[in-house]
Amino acid sequence: MLDDFSFFTVDPAADPPLQAEIRALLGKCGLDYEDGIEAFVVCRPQRQVIACGGLESNIVKCVAVDPDYRGESLSLKTLSEAMQLAFERGHSHLFLYTMPENAAFFRGCGFYPLVEVPGYATLMENTPVGIRSYCARLGAQRREGAVIGAIVMNANPFTLGHRYLVSQAAEVCDWLHVFVVAEDASLISYRDRYRLVETGIRDIAKVTLHHGSQYMVSRATFPAYFFKEKGMVGACRTAMDLLLFRNYIAPALGITQRHVGSEPFCATTRKYNKDMIYWLQEAPTGAPAVKVIEIPRSVKQGSPVSASEVRRLLAAGEFERIAALVPPATLELLYDKYRPVGFADG
Amino acid sequence: MKIIKDALAGTLESSDLMVKVSPAADATLDILINSEVNHQFGTRIRQVVEETLARLGITAGLVVIDDKGALDCAIRARVQTAALRGAECKQPDWSTL
Numbered sequence A: 001m002l003d004d005f006s007f008f009t010v011d012p013a014a015d016p017p018l019q020a021e022i023r024a025l026l027g028k029c030g031l032d033y034e035d036g037i038e039a040f041v042v043c044r045p046q047r048q049v050i051a052c053g054g055l056e057s058n059i060v061k062c063v064a065v066d067p068d069y070r071g072e073s074l075s076l077k078t079l080s081e082a083m084q085l086a087f088e089r090g091h092s093h094l095f096l097y098t099m100p101e102n103a104a105f106f107r108g109c110g111f112y113p114l115v116e117v118p119g120y121a122t123l124m125e126n127t128p129v130g131i132r133s134y135c136a137r138l139g140a141q142r143r144e145g146a147v148i149g150a151i152v153m154n155a156n157p158f159t160l161g162h163r164y165l166v167s168q169a170a171e172v173c174d175w176l177h178v179f180v181v182a183e184d185a186s187l188i189s190y191r192d193r194y195r196l197v198e199t200g201i202r203d204i205a206k207v208t209l210h211h212g213s214q215y216m217v218s219r220a221t222f223p224a225y226f227f228k229e230k231g232m233v234g235a236c237r238t239a240m241d242l243l244l245f246r247n248y249i250a251p252a253l254g255i256t257q258r259h260v261g262s263e264p265f266c267a268t269t270r271k272y273n274k275d276m277i278y279w280l281q282e283a284p285t286g287a288p289a290v291k292v293i294e295i296p297r298s299v300k301q302g303s304p305v306s307a308s309e310v311r312r313l314l315a316a317g318e319f320e321r322i323a324a325l326v327p328p329a330t331l332e333l334l335y336d337k338y339r340p341v342g343f344a345d346g
Numbered sequence B: 001m002k003i004i005k006d007a008l009a010g011t012l013e014s015s016d017l018m019v020k021v022s023p024a025a026d027a028t029l030d031i032l033i034n035s036e037v038n039h040q041f042g043t044r045i046r047q048v049v050e051e052t053l054a055r056l057g058i059t060a061g062l063v064v065i066d067d068k069g070a071l072d073c074a075i076r077a078r079v080q081t082a083a084l085r086g087a088e089c090k091q092p093d094w095s096t097l
Helices: A016-028 A074-088 A100-107 A130-139 A160-172 A190-201 A223-230 A237-253 A267-282 A307-315 A319-323 A328-337 B038-056 B072-086
Strands: A007-010 A039-043 A051-056 A059-065 A095-098 A112-117 A121-125 A148-153 A175-180 A207-211 A257-261 A291-295 B007-010 B017-022 B029-035 B061-067
Touching: A007 A074, A016 A039, A016 A051, A016 A059, A039 A074, A051 A074, A059 A074, A074 B007, A095 A100, A100 A112, A100 A121, A112 A237, A121 A237, A130 A237, A148 A160, A148 A237, A160 A175, A160 A190, A160 A257, A160 A291, A175 A190, A190 A207, A190 A328, A237 A267, A257 A267, A267 A291, A307 A319, A319 A328, B007 B072, B017 B072, B029 B038, B038 B061, B038 B072, B061 B072
Parallel strands: A059 A095, A148 A175, A148 A257, A175 A207, A257 A291, B029 B061
Antiparallel strands: A007 A039, A039 A051, A051 A059, A095 A121, A112 A121, B007 B017, B017 B061
């Protein structure tokens, strides 16, 4: 009887025995348990979890139904429950990753495909108009020209290196679009990062500064980026983000080039740059290629300027050395707001 | 009345439908219907949704429906619930429903 299959919500961190049962079910279905999941909806009629669906903020993950209980539309019920839970937790715009062969099932649950990496994964969102209306809004800021450039930066925090990159790119483009990664998962808050970029590039001509979005280096499009300090680099995860850029964002703004600083330190960013050349220029998709232009980092005091270096210096409280790498506004903010605990004035 | 916040009603189970409403970007009323029985009943479903929204006086918002073969009465009930939640209407005029 389907009516007996009721669901409840569980925080997997607070209930290790149940978490173990969920792990077992996922294993049985060929899925890995993911650690970031904040809540699961589970169906457990007789001391055994037979269906589950997880949420990590607005991303639906680890949806599974025990093979012995398939054929009773339990999966639809699981998805309904997961979506209700997401709404209750304040997330109405949802994303999910699935294997391309399962995309048709989720298509029947109100999820629409955004991009597919053939043979690997499909990224979907729960609205038919999400990316379309986002691109329409972007399109309103379109500028005409033969060479339209774009830069996507996290600017965590904004350094003289970012400024150098923007000024170099602006010089070779008819117009340049700069995006600041909007996900608030970095040391410096999004508001602060955006404000520092805004102040830092104000005097450079032919540049539009854009707020980032869910569709660009976000937790949904590029989960591995925000966990890079934990050493996790998704093998294929950069592909989703880059294909979204090439297939939707670049055509909306008529972007022909993407500019990026060479990366001497951070393995994740270095891999992202390398993948960029493949997914933006070479991979076969319906969208026109976007040329990737790598600009060598500016060098101060014999070492390349990098935000990760600034964060390292910040943790050590070495403000004098930071001063050589960042504009005054960034230095001031870091000192006022992000000074390490216990760091004495003076 | 306008949809002023995201709201959800219904489920994806057979003979039910899930209705999602959200604020409109440009003060228009947009209805998107995805139904398993679109071929046979697509026109009728849209008619029921439009009538229900009109009775409630909803003039702006985005309404996205995933239908699993629901009857008209279920469609009306789910649309009403989602719309009233999304419009933050605490005192609906029941006589119009």
